[in-house]
Amino acid sequence: MSDVRDVIIIGSGPAGLTAAIYTARASLDPLVIEGEPSSTSDQPGGQLMLTTEVENFPGFPEGVMGPELMSSMREQALRFGADIRTEKVTKVDLSARPFSVWIGDPEAAEPTYQAKTVIVSTGAQSLMLNLPRENELIGHGLSTCATCDGFFFRDQEIVVVGGGDSAIEEATFLTKFASKVTIVHRRDELRASKIMQDRAFKNDKIEFLWDTTVEEYLFDEGPLGAKLRGLRVHNVKTGEDSELLAGGVFIAIGHRPNTDLFKGQLAMEDNGYLITGAAGTEMESATDVDGVFACGDVQDHTYRQAITAAGSGCMAAIDAERWLEAHDDIDQVRTETTW
Amino acid sequence: MAATTVTDATFDEVIGSADEAVIVDFWAEWCGPCKMIAPVLDEIAAEQAGKVKVVKLNVDENQDTARRFDVMSIPTLIVFKDGQPAKKMIGAKGKGALLEDLAEFL
Numbered sequence: 061m062s063d064v065r066d067v068i069i070i071g072s073g074p075a076g077l078t079a080a081i082y083t084a085r086a087s088l089d090p091l092v093i094e095g096e097p098s099s100t101s102d103q104p105g106g107q108l109m110l111t112t113e114v115e116n117f118p119g120f121p122e123g124v125m126g127p128e129l130m131s132s133m134r135e136q137a138l139r140f141g142a143d144i145r146t147e148k149v150t151k152v153d154l155s156a157r158p159f160s161v162w163i164g165d166p167e168a169a170e171p172t173y174q175a176k177t178v179i180v181s182t183g184a185q186s187l188m189l190n191l192p193r194e195n196e197l198i199g200h201g202l203s204t205c206a207t208c209d210g211f212f213f214r215d216q217e218i219v220v221v222g223g224g225d226s227a228i229e230e231a232t233f234l235t236k237f238a239s240k241v242t243i244v245h246r247r248d249e250l251r252a253s254k255i256m257q258d259r260a261f262k263n264d265k266i267e268f269l270w271d272t273t274v275e276e277y278l279f280d281e282g283p284l285g286a287k288l289r290g291l292r293v294h295n296v297k298t299g300e301d302s303e304l305l306a307g308g309v310f311i312a313i314g315h316r317p318n319t320d321l322f323k324g325q326l327a328m329e330d331n332g333y334l335i336t337g338a339a340g341t342e343m344e345s346a347t348d349v350d351g352v353f354a355c356g357d358v359q360d361h362t363y364r365q366a367i368t369a370a371g372s373g374c375m376a377a378i379d380a381e382r383w384l385e386a387h388d389d390i391d392q393v394r395t396e397t398t399w
Numbered sequence: 400m401a402a403t404t405v406t407d408a409t410f411d412e413v414i415g416s417a418d419e420a421v422i423v424d425f426w427a428e429w430c431g432p433c434k435m436i437a438p439v440l441d442e443i444a445a446e447q448a449g450k451v452k453v454v455k456l457n458v459d460e461n462q463d464t465a466r467r468f469d470v471m472s473i474p475t476l477i478v479f480k481d482g483q484p485a486k487k488m489i490g491a492k493g494k495g496a497l498l499e500d501l502a503e504f505l
Contacts, residue, residue, distance in 0.1 A: 096493030097435035099474070103491065109431035127431040148493065164495075199472035199489030208430050209472045211458070212465070285487075287469075308471070 064158045065091050067380050068175040073106025074366045075356025076181035077133040078373030084140035086381050086394040092144040102185045105130035110205045154325045154349045176389050177351045177380040184315035184357040201288025203310050206230035210237045216307030227312035228256040235265040244269045271297045317358045334359040345376035353379050401441045402453040407461040415482045420504040424455045425475040432491035433474045439494045450505050
């Protein structure tokens with residue numbers, strides 16, 4: 061086991077990397093455990109790795125590709141000396157200081173790393189429908205990533221399940237390839253923002269199936285495994301079931317926070333999001349464990365934007381820095397916050 | 400040896416003439432997770448040289464081959480043994496998990 065670090069950052073989306081840039085510039089020599097490659101948003105770079113054009117991140121008047129934005133943030137953190145490791149945390153112990161973090165075997169007696177402060181920025185990932193055979197159908201007609209898989213459904217009819225911004229964004233993107241995109245939504249109106257709704261209503265390749273829930277995946281068994289051919293859907297108003305055939309089905313029904321690691325150790329809301337701004341502290345990013353901070357989507361189910369995540373990452377970095385100073389772990393706060 | 404490139408035109412020859420197992424990485428420029436696993440596959444190619452060979456196929460430019468093997472999501476890795484597809488793996492994962500999946504060929 062190596063020395064006790066000043067700060068360990070778990071997660072590497074806009075929140076984690078912004079925290080890395082700030083703590084690195086403050087000479088706190090942050091260790092960033094960025095996660096491991098995966099095809100969910102639980103991967104280095106986070107949810108933006110599964111998007112295409114980001115139009116609303118300030119400073120990019122022509123827009124910027126999500127993966128490119130994340131790779132630039134990573135470069136920027138590296139430039140100031142952040143120690144970024146492509147590893148996945150398997151266990152944490154936040155009950156005693158220094159805090160302990162395990163990579164690999166969670167039963168190992170010795171933790172892999174220890175730190176005086178921990179910044180949690182593990183983000184959120186897509187919810188699934190939890191219907192039978194779901195996992196094995198992913199990649200065989202079922203997808204959670206339009207930007208990754210849309211290409212393979214050229215001139216086919218596609219279904220998107222969901223009614224929020226990400227569902228509409230996926231559906232709009234998929235019309236580049238598909239002959240028709242049907243949005244299946246359980247209610248009779250969208251949760252998506254006005255601008256996204258307008259875009260969808262204007263797109264003549266997009267149709268809506270309102271008040272409809274998904275009951276079952278329909279698939280054919282083949283030599284290469286099951287292959288999706290559609291959905292059995294249920295109209296909640298009429299009570300009728302029907303079959304909806306589709307070459308591809310994309311699920312965009314929302315997200316859940318990646319907080320399994322912290323169950324029983326950090327205070328959470330009922331929906332699993334971390335609670336920050338704990339009572340008795342002026343630190344907005346503070347969790348209920350003194351010295352542990354959280355930023356980004358793991359503690360935010362309201363705004364969930366790249367820019368709000370980055371902003372909260374900055375706050376967590378400054379909070380961690382002040383905490384270290386208050387505990388005489390560093391001699392002074394180096395991030396200039398008064399101008 | 401790092402991963403090399405195959406195309407629709409060279410696919411059959413490269414796969415058919417290999418003595419070792421061949422891992423074909425179906426990828427594209429616009430796929431974030433594909434970029435994440437590219438360096439991992441290069442490492443595996445270098446470390447397991449002689450046991451497996453890693454080749455990359457760009458699905459944008461080589462749609463025939465992607466269609467032929469029913470690729471519907473990327474990254475997809477298909478391992479070919481004696482010219483025949485032996486295992487299909489979908490989605491990006493870390494090096495440890497990838498090596499576990501590939502154990503039977505190493």
